[in-house]
Amino acid sequence: MPLLIKNGEIITADSRWFADIYIEDETISRLGRDLDAPPNAEIVDATGKLVFPGFIDPHVHIYLPFMATFAKDTHASASIAALVGGTTTYIEMCCPSRTDDALEGYHLWKSRAEGKSACDYAFHMSVTRFEECTQSQLREIVADGTASFKVFLAYKGFFGIEDGELYQTLALARELGVIVAAHCENAEIVARLQQALVAQGKTGPEWHEPSRPESVEAEGTRHFGTFLEHTGATGYVVHLSCEGALKAAITAKQRGVKIYVESVLPHFLLDKTYAERPSIDGMKYVMSPPLRDKRNQKVLWNALAGRLIDTVGTDHCPFDLEQKMLGKDAFPHIPNGIPGIEDRINLLYTYGVKRGVLDLHRFVDAASTRAAKLFGLFPRKGTIAVGSDADLVVYDTSYKGVVSVKTQHTNNDYNAFEGRDIEGRPSVVTVRGRIQVKNGEFVGDAARGRFLKRQPSCC
Ligand code: URP
Ligand code: ZN
Ligand code: ZN
Secondary structure, three states: OOOEEEEEEEOOOOEEEEEEEEEEEOOEEEEEEEOOOOOOOOEEEOOEEEEEEOOOEEEOOOOOEEOEEEEOHHHHHHHHHHOOEEEHHHEEEEOOOOOOOHHHHHHHHHHHHHHOOOOOOEEEEEEEOOOOOHHHHHHHHHHHHEEEEEEEEOOOOOOOOOOOHHHHHHHHHHHHHOOOEOOOOOOHHHHHHHHHHOOOOOHHHHHHHOOOOOOHHHHHHHHHHHHHHHHHHOOEEEOOOOHHHHHHHHHHHOOOOOEEEEHHHHHHHOOOOOOOOOOHHHHOOOOOOOHHHHHHHHHHHHHHEEEEEEOOOOOOOOEEEEEEEEHHHHHHHHHOOOOOOOOHHHHHHHHHHHOOOOOHHHHHHHHHHHHHHHHHOOOOOOOOOOOOOOOOEEEEEEEEHHHOOOOOOOOOOOOOOOOOOOOOOEEEEEOEEEEOOOOOOOOOOOOOOOOOOOOOOOO
C-alpha cells in the first residue's frame, strides 16, 4: 500500500524543509508540497513534527557468546526495541571466538537474524584469528555483502588478535577496500592489571576502570593508528571513551591516517562513579572501555559537535542481573556490556539537541548519515531523497517521558539510564514504507527486516 507522510518538517544531515513524502514499493518516489495520493494510500499527518531519516546504530551485539554466557536479546526483541527508539537499521558485530571457524561463525550469526528481525540489519565481520584459510574466507564474506571487518585489540585469548594477525587483516582490508572497526585497548596491560588488582583483594566492580585506565585505551588507539598508517587501510575506532584516546586518533588523522571515530551512548551520559556503587548496582555499569571520569563527557560532546567524533552508536550488549553476578567474586568475570539500543536517539536528542550541545543536522549525521556513508549504505539509507529506502522517523518533539525498565522492549531486567527524562520520541517509524511503530508501540511486521548487502566503501 502506498504511504503519504504529510506536512512534516524534513531534517537531514545538511538541510531542512517542509514537504510531503510519498512512498511506493519501499522507496521514496516523490517529495514536495501538497502531494496527492491515490485513495488506497495510507496517510500520516506529521503536522508539527520533525521527519528524520531512519537512524542507524553502527555497533550492536545481539547474538553474543561472551564471558561464559550469552547476551540476552534475540533479533526479535532487539529489533523491536531499536524501532521503538527510532533505529531502523543496525550493524551487528559478528563475533566468533578465536577457537571458532570464521566462515561457520558468519553463517551462524546470519542464521540467527534471518526472518527474525523487524528492522534492517548488516554485520561487521570480526577477525579473531588469521591463519591459512582466513584470507579466502574473508573474501567470501565480503563477496556475500558484509564489507567491513572488526578487530579486538582487547580480550586476550578470546577475541583479541596478535599484531601479526592485525597486520594481515589490515593489508587484506586495504586490498579489498573494506573498512576495519577496532576495539582499542592494550590486552596485555589489561590482563596484567586485572591479575594484580585481584591478587591485592581488589575484586569489586569499582576496580574495573582502574584495570583498563585511559592510558591503556590511548595506547590501543595509537597502536591501531600506526598499523593503519603502515598498511594504508581505513579504520574506525569503536566506543572511544576518553580524551587520551581521542587525542591519539586526532594525531593519527593529522598525519594522514584514514581513521574515523565512534563513541557510544553510555560514555556521554554515565561516568565511573556508577560502577563504583556497591555489588550488583555497580556491576550493571561494567563495560569496556569502562565508564570514565566525568571530565571526559564534556570532551566527547564537544568532539561530537565538532565532527572529531563521527558517529554515535550504543554497543548495545544486555546481560541481566543474574549474569552480572557471575563476577561477584572477581570483577574480571562480570560480563561486559550495557544495553542502549532503545534509548540512543531519545537521549541524544534530549541531552544533545535540546540542551543546545548538538546541532540538529549533526545529530542526524552522527546517528544516521555518517554511518551510512562509512559503511556503504548511503544513499539507500541515511537520508531522505527520491530513490532512498523509505526508512523514516516522524519525531514528536513535544513528548515528555522517563526512561524505565518497566516500559522497555529490550530483553533485560534493568536499564542503565533508568529515571532519565526524555523530551521527544518517535511517533511513527517506517521500514521501507511499512509503518512499524505508532505512538511508542510496535504495530508492524516482526519479520520485515532484511540483510543489507554492502559494497566495500573505501578507495
Ligand atoms: O563491554 C562491552 N563493550 N561489551 C561488548 C563487547 C565489546 O567490547 O564491544
Ligand atoms: Zn568492544
Ligand atoms: Zn561492542
